[in-house]
Amino acid sequence: MDKIQPSFRPGGKLAKLESVYDGMETFLFTPNATSRSGAHIHDGNDLKRTMITVVVALLPALLFGMYNIGYQHYLAIGQADASWFTMFLYGLLALLPVIVVSYAVGLGIEFIGAQIHHKEIQEGFLVTGILIPLIVPINTPLWMTAIATAFAVIFAKEVFGGTGMNIFNVALITRAFLFFAYPSRMSGDEAFVKMDSAFGMGDGSVIDTFTGATPLGQVATNVGDSLQMTNILGEPISCMDAFIGLIPGSPGETSMIAILLGAALLLITGIASWRIMCSVFVGGLAMSALVHVLPSATYPASMLDPWTQLCLGGFAFGAVFMATDPVTGARTNVGQYIYGFLIGVFAILIRVYNSGYPEGMMLAILLMNAFAPLIDHCVVSSNIKRRARRVATKE
């Protein structure tokens, strides 16, 4: 690496790729820079490690998501007896293009941005790039994903100054963009179960009784006093099915088990705030218990019991991987309790009382992203007041 370095420095032949070179070098080798001012020793942890740990925490959800894509597909084409490996391979082939598009578009923009500002390439997109395929419905055309990713990276992140400066969670902005720009492709029967073949694999015609709506989608359109969610074959599904995750949905969000594995890693390593994570669940439980007290056919989601509420849709995924984004969340300890609790409350509130949005988590987190600085401001103000009072009592 050192040998080819000169051509990347200003004046060199490849000076336009300086940021890319630096990015690669610091990726491969720990920087040799030693401290010039202040502390002479530094902790081994850096942002690369932090971000990679989050990516590792997402792996269970990613792998299970791949399997579930295949599972749903083979169920839909009436070949439920396919081996688990076939299902996984199909899911892998189906999801891989989305991952590639997400990283290519996002990192491409980051590289260009870094070069324009002559800055080091930052790691923020490592996590965003894997989050996007996990929360975008599998049938979303790749060009839509590409446009949405580009929009989110440029307008939700780069214009604010890049990694660590954004106000809204970039991955969620991607999904919100898709959700509002192409609403017809984001819900209903067609969005969440991949029906055509992936790279020639899994050919077959969809069975007649197929209904591809997610449980929450079914709930939103439910009529009458009774509520029964079904899988894509029309068979009833229970809370346990949702917990394991073999139901239609965005690739990463269906399996509570896989998400909890990731949550465990995030909490053990201390990267995610347990305050936020726990209070989201507490807020969600409290609100769903409250709406469940008065179930009504007008708002069918109020008929779900609290536990099922939390197992369905993107609630758990959002609570573990999105709400805990330190950059867009509340930063003070007290603020984190409030922030998390309100996300839980709003997510259920939107789910139940706004039938236009069967999934409330995305909007709840984005809403609270906007309020996080205000919450912090109030918490810090109390510290400021305490300090001011100290002076006042003395006089």
Place this chain on the structure above:
Amino acid sequence: MATVRLKKGFDIHLLGAITDNTIVDAASPTSVAVVPDDFHGIIPRMEKKEGEHVAAGEPLYHDKNYEAIKVVSPVSGTVKEVRRGERRHIDAIIIAPDGDNDIVTHNIMGDAEQVLLQSGLWVMMRQRPYDVVPVPGIRPKNVFVTAFDSAPLAPDLDIVLGEKRQYIQKGTEVLSGMTDGRVYIGIRDGQDIVAPNAEVTTFVGPHPAGNTGVQAANTVPVNKGETVWTIDIVTLARIGELFTTGKVSHDTVVAVTGEMVQQPRYVKSIMGSDLESILKGKLTDANCSRIISGNVLTGSQVEMSQWLRSPYRHITVIPENNKPDEFMGWASINPKRFSIYRTFTTWLCGLKKPVSMDSRIKGGERAIVRTGEYDAMLPMDIYGEFLIKAIISGDIDKMEQLGIYEIAPEDFALAEFADTSKLELQRIVREGLDKLRAEMS
């Protein structure tokens, strides 16, 4: 006697701790130097020229704004060189010792402030706000004395004190006469300090419990508009000695520590001694060592050809870069790659085992991403991260509101070590304090 338990902070255990507490004599120095940068807040105006003779304790220079503040020579000898750097900034004043015992005797019957200013001990004290040499004529609200150093590999101040311990009472007496409030002494558990004029508080907890700023914040916090003095117990004893004998002793005990030192131990030397007299032949590999006068968190990087720096009691020598081009260090699962965070595997083997750490930053500078890192390293009622942001954005009102008057750069040293985003927090705090000071005067 009150006890304060601090939970925040962290004790970094490095290789190269002193195991044998005997004190050996260093070789007598061939040159001794005073480095003006050690006394922040003073703009030097020379009183002695190159070639002139100075006695030990005789002023070398004074402050441009307050002529009474003197910085003195620690030895008797000849001013060999006034070494200047960029824009005629004085880097060091080098004295060739003549071996005489020519030492200034002070008239201690006069005004205590004048005696301290003239003796050169004044510049060993610091004031909050701004963490600078105290401004003469302002009576401090309180005086905070720390009796222990909690930094990594730090010397045991009881050993550095040695026989000067007998002057602690006198020193406390002098200082309590100079403040409207009290003299507060912070000790660690089990330390025995007798000072009837002072309020003694025990601090239990990890570094930075030994910082005067942390101790003050947990006893009587500094408010806007107040001035307090902060000093260490050794300087307090020197003040006591001055007001007992009329002389300032410039000898000091230095803890020579660190992984690259063959045999870490206490060495008796003189303030500002050249490092060769202390370190020559004592390092395992002088070529890839970083010599730090002070501790690894707040000390100054020095060369072998330079001198011992204030507070003249600690030298740490660590490897400069012992793993060049470490391949994919961020992916390491090696428990020896030290991190206090559980993203690495160090914690599985325990964080109390002594570790080797070199001077690499081990990452690029980033925006602040992770939450609560600074607060976990700062046992004060201060939102560190918000304060740092206020300083970076130059918001003076916010800095004041968030408590910048209570802090010194050293209080953020541990946070700088632990910072995932690798920001130079001590430099940021120093610049914030300087800016505020310029704005207020």
